Amino acid sequence: MKNLKYILISIILAGCASSTGNLALEDSKSGIDKQMTAIHTRTDARRKFGSPALVFEKGGLETYEYKRIDGNGRYIWMMPVIGYFMSWLQDTYSYEETNLFIRFQGDNVKDYSIVQSGGTTN
């Protein structure tokens, strides 16, 4: 009975999360740092992460941007009774965006940077 309760809670919480974008990209800085140890060229980057979300010039060098966005439903309705009725009026969720920028000199990786940002929205 106790295990069933935990299973049900896990299913409910998992149902609230979703992701979009370059999903081969890890969603943490440490995870991406680990991935980047094997990335040395444009070909490596495309093979690992696929087509970049954006290609632009930064500091005079071609730059690939990879991004993923992860979101979660907000649990405002978890308050008994009041939360249930409030959920009728307001659908809200939180999101976190992870961006990897890889700069190339010639065909080789010159450097990379990771930006993580997010917020909540209605």
Added chain:
Amino acid sequence: MKNVAILIVGLGLWGCAIPKTPSDVDLHDGARHFRSELFDTGSRGQIILSASDNISKDGFFGINYTNIIEVENLQTAEKFTLLVDADSKKTLYDTAMLPIGKYRVTDAMLQNISETRSYVGNTTVTSTEVTQFKNFFGNRKIEFDVRPKEVIYLGHFDFVKGDPRVSKDGAKMLNKLNISDKSKEIPNEQKQKWKAEFGKSFEIRLAKDAK
């Protein structure tokens, strides 16, 4: 008392079982909110636009339309939607932080969503009606550029719904979309809010027809 407690816990658990899982559209919509960490990378620019239409009416019997403008990044094919609600005098603008590149307006329409409830015996029947008016820009190619770390005012998008009846001289009045500079009408308070949020004042560079 025990039954009341069970009812409260039951309702709470029921509410927990209906979470809002954000869709792809929700996530992209969230991602267009301004964040300085991303803006400062040089991969984003910020746009501001205003909109209005000639058919929304306030008042008890009035119907107000959401002015919807969809734009597409011509390099990445990403689409973003900007919304201005005509029924809220506080929100006459929309802003978005977009990846840099050239954009084209791919859709412009007016939309109203209304719900009506009727009662059949003990049952409440709710019906949702969506009214849309499309084709405001015809074959025009309206484009604009988003450049690194720029904050730009794209213009005021005026949706003019034509009269479907044929006029006396035989011409039909079609729907039109006019873009003009109404930056002088933006209250100073609003300009200061944007400057505080985006870190700089906006430049004026209207969306226009591609040559």
